[in-house]
Amino acid sequence: MIHIRRATPADSRAMADLLNAIIALGGTTAKTTPVTGDILSEWMTQDGSAGAWHLAEDDTGMLLGFQSIGPKEGLPYDACDIATFVRVGQTGLGIGSRLFKATKQAAHDLGYSWINATIRADNESGLTYYQSRGFEDWKRVEDSVLDDGTVVARICKRYDL
Numbered sequence: 001m002i003h004i005r006r007a008t009p010a011d012s013r014a015m016a017d018l019l020n021a022i023i024a025l026g027g028t029t030a031k032t033t034p035v036t037g038d039i040l041s042e043w044m045t046q047d048g049s050a051g052a053w054h055l056a057e058d059d060t061g062m063l064l065g066f067q068s069i070g071p072k073e074g075l076p077y078d079a080c081d082i083a084t085f086v087r088v089g090q091t092g093l094g095i096g097s098r099l100f101k102a103t104k105q106a107a108h109d110l111g112y113s114w115i116n117a118t119i120r121a122d123n124e125s126g127l128t129y130y131q132s133r134g135f136e137d138w139k140r141v142e143d144s145v146l147d148d149g150t151v152v153a154r155i156c157k158r159y160d161l
Contacts, residue, residue, distance in 0.1 A: 013037030
């Protein structure tokens with residue numbers, strides 16, 4: 001069974017391990033350098049009351065995925081940015097759907113009117129995930145340079161609350 005709850009800085013080490021496995025696999029996240037629990041904890045606290053982090057775990061307490069929203073430079077005040085990460089090998093099992101239900105409610109409660117998702121254009125599973133939630137394309141950014149120098153196109157999708 002999948003359980004969703006608010007993530008806290010105490011969860012950041014396990015979240016970093018999950019994210020680092022995705023980064024190591026490559027091709028689905030714009031992040032190219034491993035993160036530490038301290039870095040994730042800092043990200044969690046920097047958004048303050050304008051952000052929300054949720055995680056999914058199974059009955060044993062194993063972290064299955066996490067999702068965050070918060071303000072992002074370049075977006076209007078009434079929009080938040082979303083990021084979703086699901087454990088390698090666990091996609092397609094409803095984890096992202098359950099996370100989005102909690103995240104969507106949090107975005108509404110925080111007063112946002114829409115959610116932005118920026119996805120690598122070559123990330124088929126990410127594009128499919130956000131499309132299936134009802135996100136619609138609103139912008140394309142060509143020649144986006146990642147931290148490791150890789151150049152990709154990115155697609156911005158919008159979900160109106």
